[in-house]
Amino acid sequence: MLRIPCPFCGDRDEAEFRCGGELPREIPQPGVDDDAWSDYLFNRDNPKGLVHERWCHSFGCNQWFNVVRDTVTHRIHAVYRPGEPRPALDGPCATAAKSGG
């Protein structure tokens, strides 16, 4: 059971959240070709290591936010709000958010 630092509510258990998956690339313009569209729609980086993903505190504030999480250790390195820039991750856990560990 992950402990996820909601940027709006603070630390909460995974059971209160819904994972929206890896952050998609920007939605392509309607005119893109099938290849680019299917790349957006289906292909994923699916990294082994740090992933930028989207979570919703659905049984809490119902707000979506972004999480930087390690897919091997499940350690949460950072959280940030939609629209905020991706945090730099130089240190082991460099951001406003606390580590989940």
Added chain:
Amino acid sequence: MRGYSFASLLGRALRGHRGWPPAWRSADPGKAYDVVVVGAGGHGLATAYYLAKNHGITNVAVLEKGWLGGGNTGRNTQVTRSNYFWPQSAAFFERSLKLYEGLSRELNFNVMLSQRGILTLAHSHHEMEALRRWANAIRINGIDSEVLTPAEIGRLVPLINLDARFPVHGGFIQRRGGISRHDAVAWGYARAASALGVSIVQQCEVTDFNIDNRRVTGVSTTRGSIAADKVCICVAGHTSVLAAKAGFRVPVTSMALQAMVSEPLKPCLDTVVISPVIHMYVSQTDRGEIVVGGGADAYNSYAQRGGIPLLEENLAALIELFPAFSRLRLMRQWAGIVDITPDTTPIMGHTPVRNLYVSGGWGTGGYKAIPAGGETMAHTVANDAPHPLIAEFGLDRFESGALIDEGAASGVAH
């Protein structure tokens, strides 16, 4: 393959079992191979075996970063079935089941195929309609399936609680479905492939692909560089990781699929029972353990361990359907990393890199596909053209939109 039989066992027993040869040869990596298979799980080993047996290509290396059969092949819940909705899927998985039916003799290794029947349950009137649609599709595909009433289900599985929170409205059974011994499948293929000359190299991790002008020429590994005319990726949950090394992305998400077993018990459950809507399936192994499987943890994961929410959910579902199991004790819980595609159909065939092939995206159902997966991938690699059974399983389906969405079409996730 030969060498294993009651007679040979009896003979060697008299000599203290001293004469048994290694089941397979542990090879060191060579300089060059006709084909390098990445991943010594069931699919990789079976691909190597059929390359050697069906196509005469024996200069093959199977590279494994850990120990053979140590990924999802050794972690799944051993279910074998071919009750698929789409004709393409059904033809492929039925071929696999047919191969399973002869596998113990083919490999001279008892994989303990137990065709005890797989019962799929419906818990509402509407689900029963969806199940009927699915069961009819299976029969039209030429595969056995039988719709059962709740009373028939009660007779078949006396422990089941028909009046659960979501009452059992009916179900269907594929009697040829069942379970088998997963380790034996890996070991049997390893032994048979090794006997045909295939090199199985364990503790050898592929770190990169050597690609020249969008054509693969070999692999770099933790034990040196290896040249290869053709390379086939068979790495279950790690398809994305290997694809990234080769410079392309795949429509795959890796997740931790959980399973768990109870302490062993004298026989009490003779059928595999699946409830797709409650997300729970259960069977009893020949050793007597109750094996319970369910869904995957709902986020990307490469950690081979399961979390708590799903554990509780699976076991609550189990107890709701099988109240008698509440006093058993859970012995062990684990997870395998599965690579899930958007349509839950595997990805098999060519990649954007020439002479590099992929067999992945097996999601929660790769084990049952091992024999046919190996046979068709061997064909694909040998002929540089997809085997007819997997022609529609290629990566290109995502561009055209021609998905083969098994769960969506049958109306039930599976």
Added chain:
Amino acid sequence: MRNGSEVGRMSSPQPFRGPDGGRIDRGRTLAFTFDGRRYRGHPGDTLASALLANGVKVLGRSMKLHRPRGVLSAGIEEPNALLCVDWGSGLIPTVRATAMPLLDGLEARSQNCFPSVNFDLGRVLDFTRALWPAGFYYKMFKWPDWRAYEWAVRRAGGLGRLPGGADRTGYRHLNGHCDLLVVGSGPAGLGAALEAARRGEDVLLVEQDMEIGGSLLHDPMEIEGAGSDDWLAAALAELAGMDNVRLMADATVAGAYDHNLLTIHDRSAAWRGDGAVESFWKVRARRIVLATGAFEQPMLFGNNDLPGIMLAGAVHKYATRFAVHCGRRVAGVLNNDSGWRSLLAAHDNGTTVCAIVDTRSDLAPALLDAAEERGIAVHRGATPLTARGSFGVQALRFASATGPVRQVDCDLIGMSGGLNPATQLYSQAGGKLRYDESRHCFVPDRDPEGWEAVGAASGSFTQESGTPVRPCAAAPVRTGGQWLDFQNDVTVADIELAVRENYVSVEHLKRYTTAGMAVDQGKTSNLGALTVLGQLTGRTPGEVGTTTSRPQFTPVTIGAIAGNRRGDFYSPPKRLAAHDWHAAEGAVFDDYGSWKRPACYGPDREAAIAREVLAVRQSVGLFDGSPLGKIEVKGPDAAAFLDRIYVNNVLTLKPGRVRYGLMLNENGIVIDDGVFVRIADDHFLVNTTSGNAERICAWLEEWHQCEFFDMQVVQSNVTSQWAVATLAGPHARGVLQSLPGLIDLSTAGFPHMSFARGRLADGMPYRLQRVSFSGEQSYELSVPSNRAVPIIERLRAAAGPGELLPIGVEALMVLRTEKGFVHVGVDTDGTTNPLDIGFGAVVDRKRRDFIGARSLARPNDRRADRRQLVGFEPLDANASVPAGAHFVAVSNGTRRSEGFVTSACDSPTLGRTIGIGLIERGFGRKGEEVLVYDNGRNTPVRIVDPCFYDPAGERMRA
């Protein structure tokens, strides 16, 4: 469960119980039975200690070879003494007698033996065991197939039997938090708890034993200048006096999960026959101190599995804690100092040790002196060979340091192959282990975040002389008789065979031989197996590596993990505000998603549905449509936002008007349909399919917050705030108009697809939309949920006695099937796009982008041979064709599915069977005859337009 007092009348001596000592309450006697024979013990006993006190040696049989098994250990690691036990709980299989508190009236039975534990026919497998080496089943049983043998193998496998009768135990889930979780209450654990507690930290200390104290309970020592009993009492008093400390005994930390969530299986209230409760805790800990001690390992020699061969620590523990002297003449087989300490202490407490065989030569002088003082013969540098006996030990043979084989007569062997820290939880949490050569064990090396191992769990064992442990090795006798895994019957010969066959990876070895796969999960066998594997392959155990520990540390009752999520608590059903009213009307409730809704009214389903359908067609019916999804969308950008969500044009909808719409996912698949209402310019009401409101509301939120975040709009799910009474039928308007205060309903003023809101004469707020899923004139009247029953009653009164029939979901499904109205999720599936159900023109007309639009331009989405929505009629009007049947094309004797029936009914209105379905190229096949296949039966049908009734829609617009 027998009556305790009745059993208690029988008196039986406890021949192996010492006259004094032990932490047992000799003032009270507990009566219990084992295999029908009556025995007595005392409070404080475990079932095992009580059986040993009574001289019972053989408690069970091994799993594979049915060899007799006695008690090996005195704790949770026990692989042998597994019994079926009933303490009012039903007969629970595979209970560890060594960790089961003795209860009055308890009934225990041996398992996995027939006819009895002392004469088990299954032992024939032992006598023929040359035929059953590791993995024998992989080599045979292939002809004709496995099923021919499986039934027999299955019956041989397994241990106990499934308990019968109802489970009367209560299970509850509890959550906790703490600064520090201490696992284990020995001196190291208590010390850590005290230190943190004094600093003011919130401390939770968990002990799996019934009593707090760990090793201090049987192994007194001096701590901080005090005797351990005094120290323990003081420590407990101090901890009890602090309100930042919680102590739990008889509770096991079973699993360590992500981010330091630990699960605890609390059995402290489990031993009552009635009102028993087991708790499953989830505790989030900032820090964890692992003070779980270490597991003593067996030694290798011939017949080392005989009943009467025990771990030395267990001999000690039974002697001191329970005053049970398991043998009259004890021989020790040791390779380490810890075993010495145990046997010397046991001797000092009344268990007579006569000889010690140590495989090491250079023993500390203090040990030799201690042995001499006590008259214990010491054989240094000796090699244990074989234990003699059949159902118990009679003697130990060993090779002395100089070579000659000698023999000691004994009735108990206490063995110690060294200690291995109990690091299972540490590994579960991701901690890494290191092989410690001098102690011959795996010790914690790299701590997971927040974890620390202390005491024996960290590999620091007390009072060692400094002479290293000598790793145990197979004795120079037949290796097939030297057991590594006592429960699964894995011997050294099995490891040799596995190595010979190249199963040399530790995971292959485990799976091939089953070593460590028994219910104890290898607590007393893993180290031995991989030591032997290392010796055979020229590696140290460190190079061989260990297998990964997984939850559970010790097995946990499945019911406890499932908790009270049973029956309605498994998934609480949603009930209509007027549920009881429907019930009083004779409603038959079915599950529709999470809702319990009236399927129909009356026991005869077919007749009820027909009656209800005809009521709507001929006069008027009342349908409770409350679960209909209702989402309010409001804000300056509401129209623009919804225009991106719906396939349909939202911008042109006028306030007060209603439009039907489809929602797609990005892949172009239909995910929901329903009407949307423009209440005001900036205010919409979105109706979703019943049961889909949460999902669609979340879908809107996700799009708004993550992609369209610059749009000014809010959405809110108001489904449960409004009860919906739908009046449908030619008389609907007449009945409804009689509600005082309602707007004028005449078609001119309030035509089909209109919306109004206001208050009734009595002030009750209402919302009214004129939409139709039945094809008749129809009004959906929404009122606050708590007014559901009053409004229904008023409508009923307005209609006149018996005139307003309630109709259920099934009748509505027939009505909409007659109209050919699509029910998303029934007539569509996860592959259906809007073109397939006839919305191609709508899609093509919309010039703006919407979710899913791009996908509809892919070649596959435009393929001519896609399955398209059609209606059909069987050529035989009354032939039954169920939903789920397939349209098939037959050529050359093979069938091919062209699609399937999605909805079908026996239409009371039309007096015939009708249906709709999806079939390849369906739009162009009207009039064609095809076969429908169901369960082996073909029925010819004709493809027709999906609308069977009032195709012009005059009735619903009337």
